[in-house]
Amino acid sequence: MPDLGVYNITTLTGLLGPARSVMAMTSIVKPERKIDDKGTIKVVAEDNAHILLEHDNNVISHVMCGFNYFDPHGHEAGKQALHSIQVYGDYGNMRLIGYDWETNGVMVDTSWDEPAILMSSDKGDFVWQEGATKVGESLINNTDLLINVEHALHVLEIIEAARKSSAMGTKVKLTSQFKWPVV
Numbered sequence: 001m002p003d004l005g006v007y008n009i010t011t012l013t014g015l016l017g018p019a020r021s022v023m024a025m026t027s028i029v030k031p032e033r034k035i036d037d038k039g040t041i042k043v044v045a046e047d048n049a050h051i052l053l054e055h056d057n058n059v060i061s062h063v064m065c066g067f068n069y070f071d072p073h074g075h076e077a078g079k080q081a082l083h084s085i086q087v088y089g090d091y092g093n094m095r096l097i098g099y100d101w102e103t104n105g106v107m108v109d110t111s112w113d114e115p116a117i118l119m120s121s122d123k124g125d126f127v128w129q130e131g132a133t134k135v136g137e138s139l140i141n142n143t144d145l146l147i148n149v150e151h152a153l154h155v156l157e158i159i160e161a162a163r164k165s166s167a168m169g170t171k172v173k174l175t176s177q178f179k180w181p182v183v
Contacts, residue, residue, distance in 0.1 A: 018055070
């Protein structure tokens, strides 16, 4: 979860607001894994996680993450054509094409009869590795970051609560909050 799920948890809480509670199931699918420069290692943290998040207004989101899902594109997100995040509402849905850390666009459906529309595929000057640059610019310009410490701590609480939920087989209430909406 801290390696892969953190991105989707951050995106969903940024879009839908802080989570109030978590239910999860986690497992280790492969007890041993070959790492290029380390050889064979014993897996001690979950490599498969399904996390249900309860937000305000009866909104529920789900994150599925792990190291056991085949993707022929791997980390070459620029070639990814499938969606990684879907948000459904009463009057439409949107699908983030590619990964949330390197998207290839957003498809939006708002009609029963018309095909989905590619709303945006322009990445602008976004580069996912530029987090330190954004923090530096924020400090120099005395501006707020979109993702702040409170949001990051909320995501960390979700990850720990998901592990607790899985171990105990129960829903875990959350206490942390962050300023929302983000923009």
